[in-house]
Amino acid sequence: QQQVKQSPQSLIVQKGGISIINCAYENTAFDYFPWYQQFPGKGPALLIAIRPDVSEKKEGRFTISFNKSAKQFSLHIMDSQPGDSATYFCAASSAGSARQLTFGSGTQLTVLP
């Protein structure tokens, strides 16, 4: 019940296209859903995050769509650029004094020039 399932495992997009990565969760106690971007040799960097009281959040070219009833959320990268080529992780955590991030398995995004 703690799992976060992420798809696809890998994604190839042309420059200027839209990249879409999906995640699904089971634990209804999850109340915070961040997305992280990781480049080789670096730690994950927080991109954008959403809470279940909103259905969409946009920051620049990055948008999170959240469907509470379906227990799914997705990351959309508009106008994808070669510099966006990285591994993307969705994650979730639940409320309480002690919180931990449960991560999806990651999506390797390649944006072709």
Add this chain to the structure above:
Amino acid sequence: KAGVTQTPRYLIKTRGQQVTLSCSPISGHRSVSWYQQTPGQGLQFLFEYFSETQRNKGNFPGRFSGRQFSNSRSEMNVSTLELGDSALYLCASSTVGGGYEQYFGPGTRLTVT
């Protein structure tokens, strides 16, 4: 503000040895969490410390331990190293008790031979 720093960045140890990794959180952040990243298991939560107290622990054997100092700096220790402990160990800091906006360091790459 300086980011999360981790030392050392790379480490090679022999099976059976023990190792100590260090993490300095972002100034003002009092919560420090540790994660293990491997190709097979992905990103997995190890433990979280807040105000020098371990508040949450993931599903790892007792060989993995940690502590936090009064200045919020944290160390994790792995005793009796096994080949399977080879991984990237990531530290993340947060202003609240983990979960909300965790910022990751570059990680320590541990190789056990």
